[in-house]
Amino acid sequence: MKNNPALVSKNMYFQFILLTLCFAAWGTAANMTDPLVKVFSKTFSMSALQSALVQFAYYGAYFCLAIPAAMINKRFSYKTGVLTGLGFAALGAFLFYPASQSMVYSHFLAALFILAGGLSILETSANPYVMNMGSVATSTRRLNLAQAFNPVGTNFGVFLAATLILPNLDKADALQRSLMSESELKHIISNELSAVMTPYVGMACVLVLIWFAIAMSRAPKFDTQVTESEHHFVFTQVLKRLLNNTHYKYGVIAQFFNVGAQTCVWTFTIQYTMHALGTDEITGGQVLQYSMLLFLVSRFIMTWLMGFIRPAKLLFIMTISAALLCIVMLLTSNLAGVIALILISACLSLVFPTIYALALKDLGPDTKFGAAGLVMAIVGGAVMSMAQAWAIDHFGIRVSFIVPAICFVIVAAYGLFDLKTQTKNAKPVY
Numbered sequence: 001m002k003n004n005p006a007l008v009s010k011n012m013y014f015q016f017i018l019l020t021l022c023f024a025a026w027g028t029a030a031n032m033t034d035p036l037v038k039v040f041s042k043t044f045s046m047s048a049l050q051s052a053l054v055q056f057a058y059y060g061a062y063f064c065l066a067i068p069a070a071m072i073n074k075r076f077s078y079k080t081g082v083l084t085g086l087g088f089a090a091l092g093a094f095l096f097y098p099a100s101q102s103m104v105y106s107h108f109l110a111a112l113f114i115l116a117g118g119l120s121i122l123e124t125s126a127n128p129y130v131m132n133m134g135s136v137a138t139s140t141r142r143l144n145l146a147q148a149f150n151p152v153g154t155n156f157g158v159f160l161a162a163t164l165i166l167p168n169l170d171k172a173d174a175l176q177r178s179l180m181s182e183s184e185l186k187h188i189i190s191n192e193l194s195a196v197m198t199p200y201v202g203m204a205c206v207l208v209l210i211w212f213a214i215a216m217s218r219a220p221k222f223d224t225q226v227t228e229s230e231h232h233f234v235f236t237q238v239l240k241r242l243l244n245n246t247h248y249k250y251g252v253i254a255q256f257f258n259v260g261a262q263t264c265v266w267t268f269t270i271q272y273t274m275h276a277l278g279t280d281e282i283t284g285g286q287v288l289q290y291s292m293l294l295f296l297v298s299r300f301i302m303t304w305l306m307g308f309i310r311p312a313k314l315l316f317i318m319t320i321s322a323a324l325l326c327i328v329m330l331l332t333s334n335l336a337g338v339i340a341l342i343l344i345s346a347c348l349s350l351v352f353p354t355i356y357a358l359a360l361k362d363l364g365p366d367t368k369f370g371a372a373g374l375v376m377a378i379v380g381g382a383v384m385s386m387a388q389a390w391a392i393d394h395f396g397i398r399v400s401f402i403v404p405a406i407c408f409v410i411v412a413a414y415g416l417f418d419l420k421t422q423t424k425n426a427k428p429v430y
Contacts, residue, residue, distance in 0.1 A: 007142055012133040018214050020149040022082065022126050025207060026119045027153025029089070031266065031292065032161050032199055033058050033112065039165060043192045044105050049389040055263055057109040059382035061116035062123075062375055069124035070372035078129035079214065085122025086211040089115050093204035100197035103189055108196075115200075124375045127356055128367055140311050140357035144303040147353040151296035158292045160199040162285035168195035169281060238369050247421060248370055251359025254414035255377035258351050260384025261322070261407035265344050266291070267385050268397065272341060275397045276333045287338060291345040298349035311354045312422065316415030319408045322347035326405035333398045344404075351411060358418055380407075 008016050033054060040051045073081045092115025099107035130146045131139040170188045177185055242248055269291060270284030277283065305314060325347070328340040356374050363370045384403060391400035 006134060007138050007145065009134045015217060016130065016133055016146070018210070018217060019082070019126050019130055020146050021210050021213075022086070022122055023146050023150040024153035024156070025086075025089070025203070025210060026123060027150035028157035028160070028203060029093070029115060029119060029153075030058075031154040031157035031288075032165075032203070033157075036108075036165075036196065039169065039192070039196060040105065040108070043169070043189055047389075047393055049386065049393055051389075053109060054112060055267060055385040056382040057112045058116040059259070059263065059379050059385075061113045062120040063379035063382075065117040065120035066124050066372040066375040066378075067369075069121035069375070070369045072121065073125055073128075073368045073371075078125045078132075081121055081125030082129065083211060083215055085118045085120070085125060086207050086214070088118025089122060090118070090204045090207040090211065092116070092118055093200045093207065096197045096200035096204075100190075100193040103186070103193055108193075111200075120375055120378070123378075124372050127353075127375075128360065128371045131357065131360065139361075140354065141303060141306050143353045143357050144299070144306060144350060148296075148299040148303055151292060151299050151349070155289065155292040155296055158285070158289045162282070162289055164199050165195050166281045166285045168192060235369075238366050241366055242363075242370055242373060245363070247361075247418070248359050248363065248373075250414055250417055251355055252373050252377045254411045255352070255355045255359070255374050256380035257384070257407040257410040258319075258355060258380070259378045260380035260387075261404040261411070262348050262351070263381035263385045264388045264401075264404040264407070265341070265348070268388060268392070268400065269341060271392070271397050272329065272333075272401070273338055276337050277335065287342065291342045294342060295345040295349050298346040302350035306350075310419070311350070312358060312415045312418035314350055314415075315354050315358075316412050316419065318347040318350060319412040319415060323405045323408035323412065326401045326408065329401045330398055330405070337398075347408075355411070355414065 036051075036054045040054060044051075069081055069085065072084055092111050092113070095111035095114060096108070099111050126146075127143060130143055134142055169192055172180070172188065177188070180188070266288065269288045270281055273279060273284040273287045274281065302314060302318075322344050325340040325344050329337040331337075332340075356371075359374055360367055360370050384407060388400045388403040391403055
């Protein structure tokens with residue numbers, strides 16, 4: 001009887017554990033950021049579109065820094081990329097302190113851009129790093145397992161936002177704030193922005209600790225052996241090969257719309273809940289927390305199911321289900337809509353790592369730059385959240401959920417495409 005390959009190579013357990021901490025760290029950062037759209041909208045009395053610049057700065061940084069990250073990985077190693085990303089992310093998080101003192105919106109956007117730029121480098125490096133820590137046959141499941149700790153971080157991020165940020169928002173609305181004296185308004189804004197700053201500075205300290213742990217750990221052998229061909233490569237040739245690879249190219253498009261859908265759903269969970277239930281930001285934050293908990297549990301369930309069901313098939317089923325749930329939200333703005341909103345997170349749980357692994361399959365020496373393209377696709381979070389914010393300003397929160405619904409349908413099409421193109425293979429790679 002032939003033994004199944006181990007999920008993680010025995011000599012890489014410690015490095016794998018350290019990398020799962022990185023997955024949790026960027027999950028925390030991302031989901032502390034989602035409520036900031038609502039926070040800044042209230043604090044600075046801005047429209048949904050203006051406050052959505054938070055997501056534009058965050059995901060725009062992912063787009064800008066992915067290629068430099070790939071160059072670091074190509075020239076040096078995945079470990080170097082991970083350390084570089086952690087360093088920049090910590091710096092960006094620390095910059096929330098001077099931003100809270102200046103009380104200028106653009107300073108927060110700059111801090112977010114640096115933080116997210118570091119996370120872009122980190123993610124571009126960590127995902128393929130994990131995929132190489134064992135057999136190719138188990139790479140998709142291994143990445144899903146590592147990514148399962150991302151929602152541990154997302155839940156912690158939502159918890160921090162729900163307990164340290166949202167409860168410290170003053171009850172005064174935009175009209176009431178416009179009637180306040182300058183000193184009174186400044187005092188309120190100062191308190192609100194201090195609440196925003198605290199968890200980010202705390203996270204920066206944690207990132208520094210992870211940096212030291214990884215810096216002192218021994219890199220796997222495959223990561224220290226950089227071949228001569230990796231030192232001398234022609235970027236235009238790599239880019240041409242990637243663009244000619246239909247399976248990879250469609251994977252990047254699918255990832256763009258997946259992250260766009262995910263960002264839309266979680267960014268506007270609070271607003272939808274407030275509208276549907278006639279409640280406040282605190283209850284909206286609690287609904288977001290329920291969504292993250294379901295996302296966490298579902299990620300482990302989906303990783304287990306991939307031992308029996310093709311990842312592409314699960315991808316198709318879950319994303320079509322998510323699109324239908326968005327339609328339910330669009331048609332019913334009540335408790336049923338809120339329940340549908342929460343259930344979408346279960347559907348989202350497997351999507352990112354599954355697209356990532358399917359798109360990178362069989363790229364060989366082009367994997368490091370292929371990974372960069374998939375991380376650049378995260379800019380979909382910026383573009384689609386801005387699109388939904390525009391829809392909110394013009395048509396209302398309920399109708400706006402047609403935006404993620406369309407995104408989910410496009411992602412489902414990629415799952416169907418993979419199923420059809422891989423049918424010829426005798427045995428699918430799980």
